[in-house]
Amino acid sequence: MNSYALIPFLPLAAFVINILFGRKYLKENAHWVSILAVAGSWVLAVMALVDVLGGNTINFDLYTWMLSGGFKVSVGFLIDQLTVVMLIVVTTCSTLIHIYSVGYMHGDSGYYRFFAYLSLFTFSMLMLVMANNFLQLYFGWEGVGLCSYFLIGYYFNKKSASDAGKKAFIVNRFGDFGFGLGIFVVFLTFGTVYYEPVFSQAGGLAEATFNFLGYDVHLMTLIALLLFCGSVGKSAQIPLHVWLPDAMEGPTPVSALIHAATMVTAGVFLVARCSPIFSLSETALMVVALTGAITSLFAATIGLVQNDLKRIIAYSTVSQLGYMFLACGVGAYTAGIFHLYTHAFFKALLFLCAGSVMHAMGGELDIQKMGNLKKYMPVTYMTMLIASFSISGIPGLAGFFSKDEILWMAYAGESPVGKFVWAIGTLVAFLTAFYSFRLIFLTFHGKFRGTHDQEHHLHESPKSMTIPLMLLCVGAVAAGWVGIPALIGEKIGVHNYIAEFMKPVLGHPEGHGTHAEEMVVMLISIAVGLAGIGLAYFMYILRPELPARLAQQLSAVYRVLFNKYYVDELYSFIIVRPAIWIAKNVLIGITDARIIEAVVNGVPSAIAAFSSGLRKIQTGLMQHYATIMATGILIIVAIMLLR
């Protein structure tokens, strides 16, 4: 057995140990098991990275999972360039967040349970990214969804938390419905669900059509779009984005790990993994690009007016995920994965800083009730500030390089919607900078607006929390340096390492623009970022009375944004309530009760009526019986003779 198989199974072992022995024996030592396991996975992941950098691709089966007729699938692992980047992102973030949780969850009654779930999550996520076939991908996919359900609903005594967990799971099932059908079509087409034969044969079927539900459709478009349904759910894109903001009910380390850095990016990973299929369908790519672009704008506008610290970051995540899809949709898969990787650092950092703030504020989330925290929490302030600069695309920081790469690829690529999504992306870059710094200014600057009691308790978080912040901060600054565009790289003598590294799996489309154009695009994206920060400074530091006045003057717009375009209300109105109404009033009330039961109960009463009628001919008179008998015999004889 290959030792890389241990990468997912170490955390699985930690889960089993914690769930079986945590409650009674391990208790407040539960974190040791989980941390050691995930750190072990990290070491192995680094070894895998070295291996892949050395030019190896690892692909092996562990055992046959399912075998039925012509259908065979294994538990098996594929470690190539794409996998290894995901491995590094997942194990690094997971390890740091495990450590952070020791401080954050200290004293919680479900301490062992929390670490058990984190381990189970890490296992599932690793199974997802390491799969060498679609079904194991689906296994990890549902597994991370389950852990998300557990962890969102971690404080299960709260109705809102258990609602949010359930919602996340069910909304994701809508996406998985399409994903599952996609796997069926893959199997029916290729006779296998392993990546390798599927991707190598896809090219030969570029023009094939498939009869789907009676319609002849372009095969690759069909497969790509069905798989993309799964991505839309998992990565919270329109129209299935509704679960992610509610997912903030979970403990903050969970928001950082699952709902920012890793799980929600699985959708992007799926598209990148299936790039050989997506690349064969212009329609599918266009759908991906537009879904991403529209979602990123949509979520960013909502983020402008929210007051809940974590929800602002959640909408920011939805928006940035949209960015990644935008990149994939214009064929720049590497740029999408590059952004996934830098985003993991600065977004996890933003969440952990938010957790640090909550820790100090006694669980308070309303940024309108904060202010001036920089005085009390210097480390949290500095790291969060740097993360915000990073997401706003300030040159030199991680977010700048990946964001710039996406915008340039959109602008210069071959996609028919490229220019359009570039324009949206640029607008979103402005909005992102604005809401990120609105958050910074309201939280850390100005006057403290909370209660006297809260102010009294303000303090910097313990070392186990601030050290992961600082480590992630290094990533938020430097993670992008592996992807410095040639435009700059040529001058300082570095390559775009990540693009070269990923080229064998994801390809690397060349932009058609000139250096001058590239420079202009870059300068525009820097300018809008600075403008966003400047506007936030103006509105929340220089003229703090302005936002309220604006909200009043534009109250209709403000209400729509504040209520997230009323999408939740819409779904409740068109899906949830009708389903329950039909169940109660039609299926139970009419079909079961009035129709089926009426027949069922009607038959016996009909028989009863018939037999009481029959009883009347039992008169007890001999001559009656004789007459009937004679008639019967006559009829039988008649039949016999006439045949």
Added chain:
Amino acid sequence: MVQTMNNTMGFPILSMLIFLPAVGAAIILLLNRANEKAIKMVSLLVGIATFLLSLLLFTNFDKSTHLMQFVEQHEWIPSLNITYYLGLDGISVLFVLLSTLVTILCVLISWESIKTKTKEFFISLLVMEGAMIGVFCSLDFMLFYIFWEAMLIPMYLLIGVWGGPNRVYAAVKFFLYTLVGSVLMLVGIIVLYFYAGRTFNILELMTKAYPFKMQLVLFWAFFAAFAVKVPMFPVHTWLPDAHTEAPTAGSVILAAVLIKMGAYGFLRFSMPLLPDASRAMTPIMLTLSVIAIIYGGIICLAQTDLKRLIAYSSVSHMGFVTLGIFALNTQGLEGGILQMLNHGIVTGALFLSVGIIYDRTHTRVIADYGGVASVMPIYASLFIVFTLASIGLPATNGFIGEFLILLGGFTANQWAGVLAASGIIIGAGYMLWLYQRVFFMETNPKVAGLQDVNMRELITLLPLVILIFWIGIYPNTFLSFMHPSVLHLLERVNGGGAPAVAANVMTQILK
């Protein structure tokens, strides 16, 4: 002449399995009714002995053949050519094991909850076990029919005597519903008997060809018996009542084994005996299956009673089973048979779990619960495993079954596959909502201070937890029993020609 495998065991293992419980029942009959402890111990020991004996089937089964194994054949009523003829193949063998396992669990779960007429209760339970095993082993149609009807009586008693407040209504409804179906089947059996030259030998009947019109009529006669048992839409309305009113053990047997017999009937009789009719009726069967999946699922959304909800979820899950069976391809059939087993394990476990908490609270109303996870953490962990298996999460058995069924269903008929797949969304909806209302949110005062599961209850549930993960992680242990038998069945139904084993359209497109 019909070919079978010799019984390699050297002793009549199937007869022993059928009659060991009956012997146990006879011993209990002799015991003093006040000596409840002895009654329970005898039941438990007999249950365990039967189960251990049945494990020999598991280890000694020859997985390389579709032929009947462990065969016993004796003359019984020569004048009518009725024989005592037993045997197992890859389709039936696992259900014998399921029956023997479930009986032990039923004894354990009834240990304290049955307080009246204990003696009669355990006698009924053991008689039930023997009859169930008999149904799966019979290779003579008349013998089958006798076991089939014999099951009705102990089940009727279990519901009618030890059931809830509305038990008599439910028991009579159950009895009449199934009896009407069975009578039609009996007519069908007799027609076959005369047509095939006076034989009830099922294997011999399978070698004959029957005119299409006759097949059609017989198909619907059998349908009446089997569809009621499954239960398929629209003959499902006895199930919620029976389940709700039955005592825990009754619900468990009903869910785990009894309703499997409907699907088993289709596999053992309708399809191989009436292949042309089965093929012709596929569209109708698929339609009814899809309706059951969606209808049963949506109805669950409005249930307020724990047991009623799980009962309706059975309608939905059994819809998956019949969908897989009538997909008439390898994945569908194997998925369907596996899902029969899965449903027995998972729904059995859910009913056991409901029984455990019902013993403490004496209420089945969902609204009476809430926050149970805080007071009974171990119980909550076990229940979530069953919930997840029920909604087909990967790594649990439910996923393997549903995936193969949907794959087979989609291959056979895309619309059926797509519509049925929506069942996985609805399933997640009602099960997670149920779990939330019972286990999450603020602790309801009515459940405050409840004791977590005790050792006896834990032992009752653990085997099912193990099976859930075993089948979920390594299903080949169980699928490998089925391969030759399913292939053989498909050859018979599809008229000799090997079935389209998930057509590889690749080759067609490239042409």
